[in-house]
Structures are given as structure tokens and as C-alpha cells.
Amino acid sequence: MKLQQFLHILRRHIVLLILTVLVGGVGGFGVSTLLPPTYTARTELFVSVPTSGDPYEMRMASDFIKERIQTYVGMVSSESVLEPVVSDLGLDTTAEALSGRLEAFSDPETVLITVQARAEDADGAARLSTAVARSLTERIEMLENPGKTDTASIDLIEANAAVVPEISDGLPNWAFAPIGALLGLAAGIAIAIVRGTFDNVVRTKDDLAAITSAPLMASVPEDRAIVHESAKGGPAISGVRGESILRLRTNLRFAHVDEESTVLLVTSAQAGEGKTTLSLDLAIASARAGQRVVLVDADLRRPSVASRLGLENAAGLTTALVGGLDLNELLQTWGDHDLSVLTAGEIPPNPAELLETRAMAELVSELAGRFDLVILDGPPLLPVADGLVLSRLASRTLLVAGAGRVKSRAVAESVRALDELGTPIGLVLNRSELSAAEADRNRTYGIQSEPLSASLPLIVNDGGTKRS
Numbered sequence: 001m002k003l004q005q006f007l008h009i010l011r012r013h014i015v016l017l018i019l020t021v022l023v024g025g026v027g028g029f030g031v032s033t034l035l036p037p038t039y040t041a042r043t044e045l046f047v048s049v050p051t052s053g054d055p056y057e058m059r060m061a062s063d064f065i066k067e068r069i070q071t072y073v074g075m076v077s078s079e080s081v082l083e084p085v086v087s088d089l090g091l092d093t094t095a096e097a098l099s100g101r102l103e104a105f106s107d108p109e110t111v112l113i114t115v116q117a118r119a120e121d122a123d124g125a126a127r128l129s130t131a132v133a134r135s136l137t138e139r140i141e142m143l144e145n146p147g148k149t150d151t152a153s154i155d156l157i158e159a160n161a162a163v164v165p166e167i168s169d170g171l172p173n174w175a176f177a178p179i180g181a182l183l184g185l186a187a188g189i190a191i192a193i194v195r196g197t198f199d200n201v202v203r204t205k206d207d208l209a210a211i212t213s214a215p216l217m218a219s220v221p222e223d224r225a226i227v228h229e230s231a232k233g234g235p236a237i238s239g240v241r242g243e244s245i246l247r248l249r250t251n252l253r254f255a256h257v258d259e260e261s262t263v264l265l266v267t268s269a270q271a272g273e274g275k276t277t278l279s280l281d282l283a284i285a286s287a288r289a290g291q292r293v294v295l296v297d298a299d300l301r302r303p304s305v306a307s308r309l310g311l312e313n314a315a316g317l318t319t320a321l322v323g324g325l326d327l328n329e330l331l332q333t334w335g336d337h338d339l340s341v342l343t344a345g346e347i348p349p350n351p352a353e354l355l356e357t358r359a360m361a362e363l364v365s366e367l368a369g370r371f372d373l374v375i376l377d378g379p380p381l382l383p384v385a386d387g388l389v390l391s392r393l394a395s396r397t398l399l400v401a402g403a404g405r406v407k408s409r410a411v412a413e414s415v416r417a418l419d420e421l422g423t424p425i426g427l428v429l430n431r432s433e434l435s436a437a438e439a440d441r442n443r444t445y446g447i448q449s450e451p452l453s454a455s456l457p458l459i460v461n462d463g464g465t466k467r468s
Contacts, residue, residue: 006193008204009195012192013191016191016192017185017189020184020185020187021188022181024182024185024187025181025184027180028176028179028183029176029177029180031180032176032177033173036120037120038168038169039118039119039122039124039165039168039169040116040117040118040169041116041128041129041130041164042115042129042163043115043130043132043158043160045112045115045156046111046159047068047111047113047154047156048111048154049065049155065111066108069106072113072140072156073106075136076102076104076115076136077104079095079096081132081136082099082135084138085098085132085135089131101117101119101128102115102116102128102132103115103117115129115136117129118169122164122166123164125162126162127162133162136156140154141156200408201408202402202404208427208429210408211408212411212412212415212427214425214427215426215427216426216427217252217398217426217427218244218245218247218251218429219244219429220428220432221244221431242281242285245278245285246285248428249289252396255426262372263374263376263396264375264395264396264397264398265376265393265394265397266375266376266377266378266400267380267397267398267399267400268402269380269381269406269413270383271380273380273406273430273431274400274431275377275400276304276377277308278400278428279295279305279375279377280305280308283295283373284339286375287335287339292338292372292373293339293340293371293372294341294370294375295342295377296341296342296367296376297342298355298376298377298379298386298390299386300344300355300386301386303347305341306341311343312332313345315329316342316343316344316345317342317345317363318344318354319345319346320342320363321357322348327363327367327370330345351386352389355389356389364376378390381399382414388418388421391418391421391423396426397418397423397426398427400430401427401429402430403430403433
């Protein structure tokens with residue numbers, strides 16, 4: 001995974017990362033309050049054997065001590081040593097349970113035995129360590145000198161008494177929260193990477209390139225301000241989104257440079273990917289460039305062009321196909337440029353059959369003869385068969401993929417269905433996120449994200465409603 005892809009995944013999951021950091025920090029703080037503090041104290045015993053000072057005798061004594069020390073270390077957790085400690089200190093526990101709070105060890109290079117004890121208070125740790133060391137000393141003296149003679153074969157002397165610890169064991173309480181936050185961040189990054197690796201939602205141009213070799217005609221970024229203005233008073237072609245629409249228009253013109261007229265179907269794999277908004281913006285941009293454009297609302301199940309542009313929808317495409325009215329009576333003009341709109345009209349009971357009739361093919365052919373660009377705003381491909389029927393009438397199908405809204409398998413299935421019909425396909429990544437480099441380039445050339453055109457007033461004329 002490249003660094004840029006890694007950062008992109010983290011940016012997409014920023015909310016998840018913030019939540020995991022907060023949960024980790026709160027969890028760390030909770031652990032610090034729930035865990036009781038523990039204190040550790042140590043007592044060191046010096047082990048010796050009486051000798052006359054002879055070097056050979058001293059060496060033999062040293063070897064003897066080293067052999068015995070490991071035995072003495074193991075005796076610390078024995079009942080014979082701990083039961084007197086429980087009795088003397090009045091502890092409410094057993095010798096077996098008490099052994100879990102004790103540890104004894106010895107450095108092979110020394111003749112010291114360290115008795116280490118843990119308790120929930122500092123004084124208790126020091127008392128416990130001292131008591132265990134003394135009980136161990138008494139037990140060893142009893143074993144090594146069973147005859148109670150004045151001269152013991154081995155001596156254990158308290159070399160370093162237990163000191164009351166001033167600080168508790170482990171980390172200070174304040175450290176638990178940041179450590180928990182770091183662990184939460186690590187968990188969040190792991191979750192983000194796993195989700196990003198197995199995420200099959202289309203989000204970037206690379207995601208589309210991995211699905212199909214069909215050309216990407218444009219990547220249209222999300223621009224909430226323009227979408228909002230479009231909903232209020234008609235599409236606004238400006239800013240960052242406007243530049244992308246102009247790039248799409250240019251690419252389409254070069255793709256059909258030898259054709260006198262182009263019939264373009266705009267569709268998507270599923271609903272809600274922004275195909276109608278893209279159809280409107282592309283139609284307006286093409287009309288402003290001097291083309292004669294007609295926008296046909298061919299979605300006879302959920303038409304929305306008329307309501308988006310403020311046009312009449314009583315008569316439209318279904319009227320032309322069923323009623324046989326002249327196109328001049330059905331076409332409505334919009335804006336100051338050569339843009340005509342054929343709304344859907346009344347919703348028929350059999351949309352797919354109606355679109356597959358000879359009348360529909362003749363109507364599209366007539367529109368292609370009168371206009372430079374015919375844009376069919378069709379229904380999504382996967383829910384219904386209408387889109388595939390319309391693709392056979394178009395010279396190119398523009399498949400809109402909503403970034404973050406459609407899964408790769410849905411796009412792949414749509415492309416496969418169109419390929420079977422032999423329809424030329426162009427892809428558009430809609431509502432894409434701008435990279436930092438793209439945003440910088442736009443700012444360098446003064447391209448803003450705010451719409452420059454306001455809502456346009458309605459003017460009623462002979463051809464229907466018109467926006468000035």
C-alpha cells in the first residue's frame with residue numbers, strides 16, 4: 001500500500017479514528033481508577049558459613065553456600081515459612097494465597113537472597129517482606145542446626161532491611177489515559193486499513209480503473225453549494241464542479257468529432273448517484289458552448305427533470321410515443337441558450353415496452369436530425385431493463401458512478417451488461433473528493449466552489465416555461 005493510499009484511507013475514516021482515540025483514553029482512565037495500587041518492598045539476606053579462614057576451607061564453603069541458596073529461595077513459598085507469617089501479622093488469607101504476592105531470587109554471583117513482597121499499601125509491603133525473611137531465617141536455622149548447638153552450620157543475616165516504598169508499582173495513574181488513547185488510535189488504524197482493503201465501494205478513479213477498461217471521461221467533485229442551488233432554482237455551472245462539467249463536455253465532443261449529431265444516454269448502476277444532475281449540467285454547458293441541445297427525460301418510472309427545471313410535465317415523451325403529438329408542441333425551452341427539454345409526461349404502466357417501440361427509435365432519430373446533442377436521462381441499469389433498451393438507441397452511454405455510493409460489483413455488472421449490447425461506454429466519477437493537490441491548483445487559478453449564478457426567474461412563453 002502506497003503512502004498516499006494509506007493517508008487517503010485514514011482521511012476517510014477520520015471519525016472512526018477520533019472515536020477510537022476517545023474510547024481508548026476513557027478506557028485507560030477507567031482502568032487506572034479500577035486497578036488498586038500495589039507496592040513492593042525488598043529484604044536482602046546474607047548467607048554465610050563459619051570458617052577458620054583457611055583458603056581451601058573458604059572455597060569449599062562458598063561452593064556449599066551456592067548449592068544451598070537455590071534450595072532456600074524455593075522455601076520462601078512453602079507453608080512452613082508462610083504459616084507463621086500469616087499468624088504473626090494476622091492476615092486474612094492462606095499460605096497458598098500469600099505465596100502469590102511473594103518472590104525470592106538470588107544472583108549467582110553473590111551470596112544474597114532477596115525476598116520481595118507486594119501489598120496494597122506501602123507499610124504492609126515492608127512488614128510482609130521483613131516477616132517472610134525472618135520466618136525463612138528461622139526455618140533454615142531449625143533445619144541446618146537441629147541439635148540446637150551454639151555453632152550453626154550456616155547463617156542468614158539481614159543485610160538490607162525492607163524500606164517502605166514511596167511510589168506504587170507500575171505506571172502512574174496519569175499515564176493510563178494517553179496510553180489508552182494510543183492503543184485506541186492503533187486499533188482504529190488497523191480497523192481502517194482492514195475496511196479500506198476489503199471495501200468494495202467505488203470512491204476514486206483508481207477504483208473504476210480496477211473494474212473496467214472503459215475510458216473515464218471526467219471526475220466531477222462534490223460541491224454542496226452548487227447542488228443546493230440546483231435544487232432551489234436550477235443548475236449552476238460554475239466553480240470546481242463547473243470546470244469538471246466543461247472538461248466532460250470537451251471530452252465528449254472530441255470522442256464524437258466526426259459525427260454530425262450525438263445521442264448520449266446518461267445512466268447509472270443504481271438510483272441516487274447523481275445522473276440527473278449531471279445530465280442537466282452537461283446539457284446547459286453544451287448549450288452555452290453553442291451546440292443545439294435537447295434534454296429528454298427518459299426515466300418513465302421516476303422522472304425528475306421537469307421538477308428540477310420548473311417545467312410543465314403534463315405532456316412529454318409518453319405523449320409523443322402514445323398520442324402522436326408533434327415534437328414542436330412538446331419541446332420546452334430553458335435558459336438563454338439553445339437548450340430544449342422534452343419532459344417525461346405521464347408515467348405509463350409499461351415503460352420498458354414503450355421505450356422499445358419503433359416510435360421511440362423514430363423519435364430519437366428525429367431529434368438527432370434536429371439537434372447537435374441529444375441527452376437521454378435514463379433510469380438506472382440494475383433495477384429495471386429500461387436503461388439497456390435506451391442504450392441501443394444511443395451512440396454512447398455515459399455511466400455515472402457516485403463516489404462512496406455504489407459498489408464495484410454493481411458498476412462491473414452494469415458495464416458487463418452494456419458490453420454485451422456493444423454500446424460504447426464512458427465513465428464519470430461523480431461526487432468525488434478533491435485531493436490536496438487538486439484543491440491547490442484550483443485556488444491558484446482562482447476557481448472557487450461557490451456557485452456564481454443565482455436562481456433564475458420563470459418566464460412563460462408559447463413553448464412552455466422559460467428561464468431568463
